[in-house]
Amino acid sequence: MIIRVGHFYPEYLNIYADRGNIAVFAHRAAARGHELDVRAITVGAPLELRAYDLLYVGGGQDREQAMIAPDLAARAEELRKAVAGGAALLAVCGGYQLLGRGYRGRDGAWLEGVGLFPLETHAGETRMIGDVLLESTLAEEPGRTIAGFENHAGRTVLDAGARTLGRVVAGYGNDGTSGHEGCRVERAIGTYLHGPLLPRNPWLADLLLSWAIAHASGDEPGPLAPLPDELERQAHLVSAARARERGGRPAR
Numbered sequence: 001m002i003i004r005v006g007h008f009y010p011e012y013l014n015i016y017a018d019r020g021n022i023a024v025f026a027h028r029a030a031a032r033g034h035e036l037d038v039r040a041i042t043v044g045a046p047l048e049l050r051a052y053d054l055l056y057v058g059g060g061q062d063r064e065q066a067m068i069a070p071d072l073a074a075r076a077e078e079l080r081k082a083v084a085g086g087a088a089l090l091a092v093c094g095g096y097q098l099l100g101r102g103y104r105g106r107d108g109a110w111l112e113g114v115g116l117f118p119l120e121t122h123a124g125e126t127r128m129i130g131d132v133l134l135e136s137t138l139a140e141e142p143g144r145t146i147a148g149f150e151n152h153a154g155r156t157v158l159d160a161g162a163r164t165l166g167r168v169v170a171g172y173g174n175d176g177t178s179g180h181e182g183c184r185v186e187r188a189i190g191t192y193l194h195g196p197l198l199p200r201n202p203w204l205a206d207l208l209l210s211w212a213i214a215h216a217s218g219d220e221p222g223p224l225a226p227l228p229d230e231l232e233r234q235a236h237l238v239s240a241a242r243a244r245e246r247g248g249r250p251a252r
C-alpha cells in the first residue's frame, strides 16, 4: 500500500533531527511491504490536506515558527477536517505549539495557531531542557514508556479534560508543573519530545503507522507485524536511564 505523507515546512521546522521521524516511518512501513509517498508542504503551496494519510510537523526556534505560522493558520480548517476524517498526525515541539490555539514567543508576539489541540502556549523566561521519560496515557498503550529530549521556552497549558500523551516520570513536559506531556486529539499526537522521538519509541511509530494505513485502506486500525527492534530497545533503555538520572524534575 502507498501511504501518503504530508511533511509541513521541512526547510524551517527541523531541529534535533526531527526529520528522522520520517525515516523511521519509511523504514517501518517498508518492513511491512508498504511504501511512503512523502510530499513537502511548503509556504504558499496550495494543498488538499485531506489527501494525506499521515501529516507531520517538526520543531523550530521562535524565528522559524514566525516565518510559517501565518501559512499554517491559513490551513487551520483544512487541517482540522483532515484529522476529523481520520488522518494520522505527529507534531513535535514548535509544530505542536502551533497546532494549539497559538504561541506567545519570547518577544511577546502572538502567533495564531490552528486550534486543532485544545491548548495555548506562552514562552517563559527560562528554557526547559533535558532528557524526558513518560508513561503513556494513550488508551491504546496505557503505561508504556516514552523516552526523548526536550528544549523549549514554551509553557503549554491544556484545557480541562484534554487528553495527553503521557505522565511525566522525569523531565518538564508541557509546562514543568502539570506533570503531563503532549496532547492527543483523534489520531493526532502533539509532543515536546525530540531526539528524534521515533527511533527510540518504535511502538509509537507503529501506532501512528497503523492509523495511517487504516486511513489509506478505509479499514479499522490493526496491529502491525512485529519487527526485531533490538537496537531501538537499547536506544530506549539508554535514553530512559539518562532521563531518570538527569531529566528535569517537574515541580509538583
Ligand code: GLN
Pocket: 015, 058, 059, 060, 061, 062, 065, 092, 093, 094, 095, 123, 151, 152, 153, 154, 155
Ligand atoms: N520555539 C519554541 C520554544 O522555545 C519551540 C522550540 C522547539 O521546537 N524545540 O518553546
